[in-house]
Amino acid sequence: MSEIVKKRVIDKKFVTILESTPNSSKIWIASLVLIILVGLYAFILQVLHGHEVTGMRDNVVWGVYIINFIFFVGISYSGAFISGILHFFDTPWKNAVSRIVEIITVLSLIIGPIFILLCIGRLDRLHYLFLYPRIQSPITWDIIAIMTDLVGCFIYLYLTFIPDFAILRDDEKLDVAPWRKKVYRFLAMNYQDTPEQKAILKKITRTMSAMIIAMAIVAYTVLAWIFSLTLQPGWNSSIFAPYFIIAGLYSGVGVIIICMFAVRKFFKLDLYIRKVHFIGAGVILLVLAMLYGYFTFSEYFPRWFSHKKNDVQLLDTLFSTYFWEFILANYIGVLVPVMILFFKRFRTINFITFAAVIAVLGLWLNRYLIVIPTLETPYLPIQDTRPEFIHYTATWIEWALSAAGIASFCLFFTLLVRFVPIIPVSELVESAQKSKIKVDQKRK
Amino acid sequence: MKNKNTEKKDNNRRKFLQLGLLSGVSAIAGTTLVSNLSQDTEEEKKAVSGEMTKVLTPDGKLVEIPVESLNHYPEAHVSTKEARKGIPNRKFVMVIDLAKCKNARKCVEACQKGHNLDYNEEFMKVQLIQDNEQASPYWFPKPCFHCEEPPCVTVCPTGATFKREDNIVLIDNERCIGCKFCVTSCPYSARQFNWGHKDKFDNKEQAYSPETQLPASEGTVMKCDFCPDLLRAGELPYCAKSCPMGVIYFGDKNEDIVTNGEETVRFSELINDRGGYRHLEHLGTKPNVYYLPAVNRQFPLERGFNIDEDVIERYKKVPYVQDLKKKGKL
Numbered sequence: 001m002s003e004i005v006k007k008r009v010i011d012k013k014f015v016t017i018l019e020s021t022p023n024s025s026k027i028w029i030a031s032l033v034l035i036i037l038v039g040l041y042a043f044i045l046q047v048l049h050g051h052e053v054t055g056m057r058d059n060v061v062w063g064v065y066i067i068n069f070i071f072f073v074g075i076s077y078s079g080a081f082i083s084g085i086l087h088f089f090d091t092p093w094k095n096a097v098s099r100i101v102e103i104i105t106v107l108s109l110i111i112g113p114i115f116i117l118l119c120i121g122r123l124d125r126l127h128y129l130f131l132y133p134r135i136q137s138p139i140t141w142d143i144i145a146i147m148t149d150l151v152g153c154f155i156y157l158y159l160t161f162i163p164d165f166a167i168l169r170d171d172e173k174l175d176v177a178p179w180r181k182k183v184y185r186f187l188a189m190n191y192q193d194t195p196e197q198k199a200i201l202k203k204i205t206r207t208m209s210a211m212i213i214a215m216a217i218v219a220y221t222v223l224a225w226i227f228s229l230t231l232q233p234g235w236n237s238s239i240f241a242p243y244f245i246i247a248g249l250y251s252g253v254g255v256i257i258i259c260m261f262a263v264r265k266f267f268k269l270d271l272y273i274r275k276v277h278f279i280g281a282g283v284i285l286l287v288l289a290m291l292y293g294y295f296t297f298s299e300y301f302p303r304w305f306s307h308k309k310n311d312v313q314l315l316d317t318l319f320s321t322y323f324w325e326f327i328l329a330n331y332i333g334v335l336v337p338v339m340i341l342f343f344k345r346f347r348t349i350n351f352i353t354f355a356a357v358i359a360v361l362g363l364w365l366n367r368y369l370i371v372i373p374t375l376e377t378p379y380l381p382i383q384d385t386r387p388e389f390i391h392y393t394a395t396w397i398e399w400a401l402s403a404a405g406i407a408s409f410c411l412f413f414t415l416l417v418r419f420v421p422i423i424p425v426s427e428l429v430e431s432a433q434k435s436k437i438k439v440d441q442k443r444k
Numbered sequence: 445m446k447n448k449n450t451e452k453k454d455n456n457r458r459k460f461l462q463l464g465l466l467s468g469v470s471a472i473a474g475t476t477l478v479s480n481l482s483q484d485t486e487e488e489k490k491a492v493s494g495e496m497t498k499v500l501t502p503d504g505k506l507v508e509i510p511v512e513s514l515n516h517y518p519e520a521h522v523s524t525k526e527a528r529k530g531i532p533n534r535k536f537v538m539v540i541d542l543a544k545c546k547n548a549r550k551c552v553e554a555c556q557k558g559h560n561l562d563y564n565e566e567f568m569k570v571q572l573i574q575d576n577e578q579a580s581p582y583w584f585p586k587p588c589f590h591c592e593e594p595p596c597v598t599v600c601p602t603g604a605t606f607k608r609e610d611n612i613v614l615i616d617n618e619r620c621i622g623c624k625f626c627v628t629s630c631p632y633s634a635r636q637f638n639w640g641h642k643d644k645f646d647n648k649e650q651a652y653s654p655e656t657q658l659p660a661s662e663g664t665v666m667k668c669d670f671c672p673d674l675l676r677a678g679e680l681p682y683c684a685k686s687c688p689m690g691v692i693y694f695g696d697k698n699e700d701i702v703t704n705g706e707e708t709v710r711f712s713e714l715i716n717d718r719g720g721y722r723h724l725e726h727l728g729t730k731p732n733v734y735y736l737p738a739v740n741r742q743f744p745l746e747r748g749f750n751i752d753e754d755v756i757e758r759y760k761k762v763p764y765v766q767d768l769k770k771k772g773k774l
Contacts, residue, residue: 050662051622052640061624061637121622121637121663125602128621132602139601139625230629231595231727378633379724380586383571383758386564 010171011428014421017267018168019175021418025266032411039404042397043118051121053397059382060375060392065119067367068402071251072112072409073146073223074244074363078252079105080153080216087160087209095427096277099420100259102157104252107412109150111405118401138225145219152215156208158187162201163426166191180419193426220245227370233310234374243295250288251363257281257356259413261349263422272423275349282352285359286341293334296366300330313377321391322373325365333362522676524616527654530608535697535732536670537611538587538681539714541704542738544689545570545583547748549755554686558671560644560658565636567668568683572748572759581764582738583748585691587683588613588634588668589723592730596626596635605665611697611732612670614654620664627665631727635667670694680705689742697732749774 228240604619671681695702
């Protein structure tokens with residue numbers, strides 16, 4: 001027993017992250033809070049003056065908000081998927097990234113649906129969704145799927161945290177505020193790391209990891225259906241669900257790489273998050289980039305080839321008004337990451353992160369091009385004289401709220417990193433034990 | 445309708461229904477006939493207490509009437525619950541004769557007036573359509589199609605928009621949460637959203653009914669409603685009533701009759717004989733608005749440009765209009 005207790009102490013590296021908040025971090029947090037406050041102001045303006053303050057009008061009734069919604073839920077979905085796979089197959093290099101992935105999953109799953117709320121004209125009637133639900137509506141399916149997914153992800157994330165909370169509780173040297181100790185004690189749920197508890201926890205985590213993969217697929221499929229079940233020329237596509245899933249994975253892996261890079265740089269965790277992890281993630285990104293490119297091609301090529309009238313109208317808009325956006329999203333956003341990741345000598349940490357940034361930005365633009373141009377080219381061409389009814393341009397309010405969404409993602413990420421070890425310390429202890437056993441066996 | 449009522453002088457109740465309405469809430473007088481007809485006999489059976497009260501008639505006379513004859517305002521009002529059922533045994537249809545339309549825009553204006561809409565808010569839109577480059581363009585009045593299988597109703601998460609037995613698709617703006625899914629799912633762009641607050645929304649003189657869509661409300665959806673309040677009163681919708689060319693026929697599929705106010709014809713014969721069709725039939729929404737093709741046109745298209753400069757601008761992308769502009773005819 002005493003041996004176990006001895007080992008259940010956190011590495012010094014993490015102790016400093018958990019114990020102190022340096023000035024640079026305080027400035028970072030303050031600027032994030034500022035961005036969120038601006039967003040809050042924009043939100044108040046939107047509530048007071050109605051959706052008139054946005055760039056949305058009768059033809060383009062969904063704008064940047066819904067794009068952010070799909071984007072964040074996509075990241076979350078892919079986080080759940082990847083984390084599930086890491087745990088389910090007990091991947092050797094999961095330690096370095098699994099916590100980052102799990103945090104990304106839950107944070108984006110909280111922030112995503114906030115954007116859909118911004119899109120709703122009567123927030124005061126939100127409870128009508130539960131008072132007068134109609135099961136026929138894909139929105140109802142979406143609510144059920146996302147809520148289930150959210151609960152599932154929370155449970156899963158919590159399960160993976162329990163051993164760490166126990167260590168944080170037991171480590172007497174850890175110098176943090178007494179309330180935090182209390183919280184750790186409460187959250188650890190009397191976990192003592194006995195073999196029996198370990199076995200149970202492992203079993204539940206494994207089951208949950210399989211379940212959240214399934215839930216994430218369902219949730220993102222239903223989300224894709226919000227578009228593909230309508231009759232709109234650009235949306236009514238049978239490949240939308242798998243296309244969205246691949247696209248979500250693509251952006252998700254991109255965000256994971258960016259977060260890995262930021263955490264490694266900022267907390268100097270070079271020893272834990274190593275090049276091999278970036279190369280691993282980079283190769284996955286490469287495969288996804290090719291798949292995503294393939295799906296994008298499969299989506300647009302038949303439209304162009306069969307040239308139905310309304311498809312042609314849509315493609316005309318895409319290649320005139322949105323020419324550069326289309327090039328950036330669907331050429332640069334696919335080809336540049338592929339080029340970087342394909343050649344071994346480009347597979348450095350910086351290059352891989354650059355490819356990830358391009359992938360994420362390209363994918364956001366791709367979502368924009370799926371939502372907006374379609375709404376701008378309805379079956380009956382828009383005949384209107386008011387420019388804002390013909391062409392959608394997001395207002396500063398929408399951008400401020402989008403920035404606030406990204407800022408709150410970063411803020412909560414930063415705060416969580418300060419609250420729990422970003423690398424699951426319990427797993428490190430365990431793998432250290434395992435390797436020690438191996439060494440012992442060899443010696444014998 | 446008002447005249448009909450006052451003519452029947454022997455019928456106290458009818459008369460005072462009118463009186464009550466006008467002296468109380470003047471604006472609502474139009475909506476009562478059909479719904480009241482069915483209730484008349486029952487109400488007349490009620491015992492007369494003999495208590496009298498004084499009311500002011502429309503022409504300024506003070507008269508004494510039995511209290512029981514007083515019509516209290518809510519009777520004219522069709523509640524949301526009633527509005528969801530629809531008018532029994534009716535299947536409303538509209539037929540629009542494209543050959544006769546000259547873009548006089550009277551339908552648009554009457555509709556806007558009737559529904560208290562602003563200049564740019566149009567339930568009825570007149571679009572300029574050119575099917576192909578060879579075909580001559582035509583004016584295309586486009587209301588809501590009140591589809592047999594309305595995609596907007598399917599996707600609504602709260603049941604705020606609904607399909608009634610009498611074919612009409614309405615919106616209950618007290619139920620609508622403003623998710624706009626119905627707007628994106630309508631392939632005909634028939635729906636509009638109230639993006640900001642307007643003073644007219646505060647006008648609570650008239651109690652809200654989905655049948656009138658008045659008063660409208662911020663953050664909710666609205667659209668062409670086939671004017672069920674007028675239908676209950678035995679009148680044609682505003683657009684059909686106001687069209688000077690008799691373009692818009694309206695009627696009941698059950699009775700197989702449609703009328704544009706001047707001539708009344710068999711619906712089935714009209715569609716059969718004149719090649720009636722529905723817009724974007726291939727989408728499978730089964731509209732209840734039929735079109736008669738723009739053949740043997742009664743007016744040259746140019747006549748339709750005798751309208752606001754601002755409205756002409758809408759059609760600038762139509763090849764024909766660009767041609768006209770090049771030739772300096774516009």
